[in-house]
Amino acid sequence: SILSKDWEINFLQCYPNGFLKYTDLCNILQLTAAAHAELGGISFRDMQEFNQAWVLSRMRVEINRLPKWRDAITVKTWINSLENSRSIRCLEMYIGDEKIIGCETFWAVFNTLTRRPENLALAHEHFQKFPQRATLSPFSKIDFQLNMIPVANHKVKLSDLDIVNHVNSVKYLEWCLDIIDCDVIQNQKIESFEMNYLKELSLHDEVKMSQKKKENFVTFSIQKDEKANFALQIILKK
Structure with a gap:
């Protein structure tokens, strides 16, 4: 096993x-x-x-x-x-x-x-x-309710869907990483990340993406009709 x-x-x-x-x-x-x-x-x-x-x-x-x-x-x-x-x-x-x-x-x-x-x-x-x-650390509570700043909008496309007919889990991460500073990606500055999937998204759904930066934390939320569908917390290397 x-x-x-x-x-x-x-x-x-x-x-x-x-x-x-x-x-x-x-x-x-x-x-x-x-x-x-x-x-x-x-x-x-x-x-x-x-x-x-x-x-x-x-x-x-x-x-x-x-x-x-x-x-x-x-x-x-x-x-x-x-x-x-x-x-x-x-x-x-x-x-x-x-x-x-x-x-x-x-x-x-x-x-x-x-x-x-x-x-x-x-x-x-x-x-x-x-x-x-x-x-080393267990799942944590992601704080995505306060001080979030809208950064992008997205409309779900066919390429975002998987065999279960909803947005594939990795697509949410892709949307967020496309927004983050390229230097973070190019220089491997991510120490850990945690994702919380709250509610599924379907074809043609329109969502708002928001971001918050604090110290070495970067937090994203994805919302449809003001209700959270997904949260991501990235911890950067100090």
């Missing part, structure tokens, strides 16, 4: 500086999680028999350093908890024996017809659960 999967970073996944994009980092982590779920019989294909899917609720990523083009990496993943409709999954990324990234994800079971959470219909007792965590 611990999966290790090897990847090689290709040029399509990299920024101009040759380092892995933060969005593609999240894609690799989620693809590894999906492979583990597939092996255990709780993948998207398995769950669709009951009109169910896993949707990401929270994600925390702590970065020691980013891999770069042509690096061979290994991602390890395991389930920390899985009860009823919720699960915490841990992931770690390695180059050789060096852990370079830790990630924890919080998932919910979602009915793709009713668009509501519900208990997992598939058996999952065969998955071994492991108490160890992959990040």
